Amino acid sequence: MIEGIERPSAPPDLEALADAARGGDAAATDLLLELARPKLARTALALGVPPDEVPDLVQEVLLSGWRNLARFSSSKGSFIGWMMPGLVGRVRNRTRAGGRRHRLLERMRLLLGRIAHSGDEDHDAVEARLTLKRLLRALTARQREVVALYELDGLSAAETASALEMSEAGVRSIARDARNRLKNEARRLGLSAQREGEA
Amino acid sequence: MTNENEGVEILREAVDRVAASLPETPRLLAGESGPIAVSWPSSRPRRLAALAGVALLVLGYPAYRGLVVLPRLAAENAELRTALAAVPAAAPGTMAPAPVDLHLITLPRPPGALRSAPATEEATTIVFDRQEPVVLLVEVNPEWIDAGGPESDYLLELRGPGDRSVGSWHFGEDEKRLVDDHQGVPLLLPPGTFAAGTYELRFSRAGETLSAVSLELAWEP
Numbered sequence: 245m246i247e248g249i250e251r252p253s254a255p256p257d258l259e260a261l262a263d264a265a266r267g268g269d270a271a272a273t274d275l276l277l278e279l280a281r282p283k284l285a286r287t288a289l290a291l292g293v294p295p296d297e298v299p300d301l302v303q304e305v306l307l308s309g310w311r312n313l314a315r316f317s318s319s320k321g322s323f324i325g326w327m328m329p330g331l332v333g334r335v336r337n338r339t340r341a342g343g344r345r346h347r348l349l350e351r352m353r354l355l356l357g358r359i360a361h362s363g364d365e366d367h368d369a370v371e372a373r374l375t376l377k378r379l380l381r382a383l384t385a386r387q388r389e390v391v392a393l394y395e396l397d398g399l400s401a402a403e404t405a406s407a408l409e410m411s412e413a414g415v416r417s418i419a420r421d422a423r424n425r426l427k428n429e430a431r432r433l434g435l436s437a438q439r440e441g442e443a
Numbered sequence: 444m445t446n447e448n449e450g451v452e453i454l455r456e457a458v459d460r461v462a463a464s465l466p467e468t469p470r471l472l473a474g475e476s477g478p479i480a481v482s483w484p485s486s487r488p489r490r491l492a493a494l495a496g497v498a499l500l501v502l503g504y505p506a507y508r509g510l511v512v513l514p515r516l517a518a519e520n521a522e523l524r525t526a527l528a529a530v531p532a533a534a535p536g537t538m539a540p541a542p543v544d545l546h547l548i549t550l551p552r553p554p555g556a557l558r559s560a561p562a563t564e565e566a567t568t569i570v571f572d573r574q575e576p577v578v579l580l581v582e583v584n585p586e587w588i589d590a591g592g593p594e595s596d597y598l599l600e601l602r603g604p605g606d607r608s609v610g611s612w613h614f615g616e617d618e619k620r621l622v623d624d625h626q627g628v629p630l631l632l633p634p635g636t637f638a639a640g641t642y643e644l645r646f647s648r649a650g651e652t653l654s655a656v657s658l659e660l661a662w663e664p
Contacts, residue, residue, distance in 0.1 A: 439456075
């Protein structure tokens with residue numbers, strides 16, 4: 245059992261928790277999943293998954309990670325980096341699937357969202373969703389993956405390259421192009437000026 | 444701000460704000476034989492195992508007999524049903540709990556212009572309950588928009604008897620995306636805003652009608 249992991253002031257080491265969880269420590273497992281969930285949710289959002297679908301997707305990834313925890317080794321990289329291929333793979337499959345049911349649901353979500361906007365919806369969250377959608381639209385699918393893992397999750401180039409099955413040089417190159425695209429899109433949409441005004 | 448990461452930083456802030464607004468999902472807790480999802484803090488595996496056993500008994504036999512569909516098997520349908528059932532609840536003044544029918548409307552081809560839309564103009568009859576909203580899914584050919592400038596120039600408008608405008612919907616990014624993906628643009632007609640009669644749904648750009656279709660709205664007997 246890891247001592248003092250209930251509500252620490254500093255974030256605990258996920259790799260240490262994963263090692264403890266692999267050894268059968270239930271408390272470490274609970275905490276590991278609780279801490280990994282928001283990180284995975286943010287990555288899923290950055291990969292372009294609609295916010296309404298993120299919780300279920302993350303749940304799937306966590307369950308899968310749990311089942312395969314015996315294969316994790318902290319000596320080979322970070323826990324989040326180890327989870328990434330599972331998340332990215334699901335997002336890719338979901339994008340490819342895209343069938344009739346999904347399109348119809350999308351229609352209904354759009355319609356319901358439009359109605360809800362006239363009510364008490366949190367305007368800040370609505371604006372954030374719009375910003376997210378607009379910025380991600382400027383990126384290719386590959387750029388989204390690199391930005392999500394390398395820029396937002398803070399994985400190393402080597403971890404990102406491993407998760408996405410590409411070279412480290414490729415990661416850096418795509419990240420550079422993506423940064424430029426995001427910067428230009430943010431300026432074109434007036435998001436940079438708006439942010440400066442708020443600051 | 445001039446740093447090259449400003450776009451990434453704005454994206455990160457948006458991601459964090461959206462992530463903070465996501466609904467809570469059941470936590471995963473360690474069970475003796477694997478993870479268990481719990482939606483309340485004090486739950487533990489034994490309690491959930493007992494509940495799962497009861498659920499299996501309650502649902503198992505009827506499912507075996509084909510009398511009910513197990514939740515897992517019905518998940519896709521349930522999600523869609525929930526979305527549809529929420530439409531009446533979201534529309535002001537609506538009391539009907541029944542799911543709303545979707546009416547798919549395909550706009551006819553503009554004269555002498557395009558290839559892949561129906562050339563004939565046939566009236567579509569929609570039978571509706573006066574207590575429920577009507578939802579139209581309007582199929583628009585993406586070529587019509589790609590060829591003619593920004594999406595904000597486009598308008599869908601429903602006109603009723605006496606050429607009275609019942610509702611109009613400007614195109615935005617969401618509508619453009621749906622059109623590009625060959626999906627329909629959803630339009631909601633709240634109950635009480637229209638009556639039985641002959642209507643025309645027009646698709647226009649800058650005041651010029653590109654396509655139109657007749658709709659016969661009839662009260663449900």
